[in-house]
Amino acid sequence: MSSKLALVSLFLGIFSFIHLLGIEKAILAIIFGTWALKETIVTPKSNKVAWIGISLGLLYLAAIAVVLVFYFPKLILLLEKLK
Amino acid sequence: MKCKRVRRKLSAYLDRELNDKGKEIITEHLKECTNCRKEFSILSGQDELVTKLEAMEPSVDFRVRFWKKARESEGKEVVKKMPRLSWLPVPVMSLLIIIIISYVSGFYFTLYAKGENLRTQIETQVLENFIASAHPLNPISLLNFCNECWEALCRRAQSQKVSSKCICGRCENQ
Numbered sequence: 001m002s003s004k005l006a007l008v009s010l011f012l013g014i015f016s017f018i019h020l021l022g023i024e025k026a027i028l029a030i031i032f033g034t035w036a037l038k039e040t041i042v043t044p045k046s047n048k049v050a051w052i053g054i055s056l057g058l059l060y061l062a063a064i065a066v067v068l069v070f071y072f073p074k075l076i077l078l079l080e081k082l083k
Numbered sequence: 084m085k086c087k088r089v090r091r092k093l094s095a096y097l098d099r100e101l102n103d104k105g106k107e108i109i110t111e112h113l114k115e116c117t118n119c120r121k122e123f124s125i126l127s128g129q130d131e132l133v134t135k136l137e138a139m140e141p142s143v144d145f146r147v148r149f150w151k152k153a154r155e156s157e158g159k160e161v162v163k164k165m166p167r168l169s170w171l172p173v174p175v176m177s178l179l180i181i182i183i184i185s186y187v188s189g190f191y192f193t194l195y196a197k198g199e200n201l202r203t204q205i206e207t208q209v210l211e212n213f214i215a216s217a218h219p220l221n222p223i224s225l226l227n228f229c230n231e232c233w234e235a236l237c238r239r240a241q242s243q244k245v246s247s248k249c250i251c252g253r254c255e256n257q
Binding site: 034037058078079 | 176180190197232
């Protein structure tokens with residue numbers, strides 16, 4: 001387990017240098033949450049905490065995707081009309 | 084002092100936790116009693132062995148594993164994880180990332196084809212929105228960027244006579 005936490009620390013350290021609207025944090029939350037769910041021993045509390053982390057990560061990605069899906073087609077259409 | 088009482092105090096005697104009187108009594112008893120002296124030598128041998136061992140840090144999940152085994156030995160039910168839904172997050176995440184990348188790429192490639200002037204203007208707005216003044220809630224930052232982009236493109240469309248009126252609804256307010 002301590003080696004897994006060390007790995008988490010390494011990934012977070014690497015991703016400190018990457019800024020993609022916070023998407024990188026959401027991805028890490030989902031990956032580590034899924035990893036926690038696949039542990040051999042899962043207590044109800046750690047199960048809940050993992051699912052909360054995963055849900056928040058997915059919610060964030062969904063919020064970004066909704067803004068892009070709503071706005072970008074209009075922007076692209078307008079861009080295409082311009083010379 | 085009786086042997087039973089002395090043996091109960093042997094550990095404290097070894098750890099030097101007794102007062103002077105207690106130490107004296109036990110020392111005197113050990114001189115006379117072979118059995119207690121033998122018991123004391125075994126105890127001090129074990130103590131020496133333990134002192135030589137390296138300190139071990141228990142792993143983070145030690146407590147979880149310990150109580151799981153304890154519950155199993157009592158015949159109580161072990162906590163089960165939910166295997167059915169644990170496969171779901173990664174595909175959903177992948178789908179959302181594909182959506183985000185495809186929309187951003189589509190926008191950027193269309194922008195790229197329009198020339199350097201417009202591209203530079205939009206890229207400056209990206210820098211201003213996302214790097215210079217980062218909003219705590221990044222979807223709102225993205226929303227602001229989209230609105231400002233829309234306004235910039237609307238003005239350009241009006242200046243190029245592609246559109247006769249304001250489409251974004253923001254140009255008229257200024």
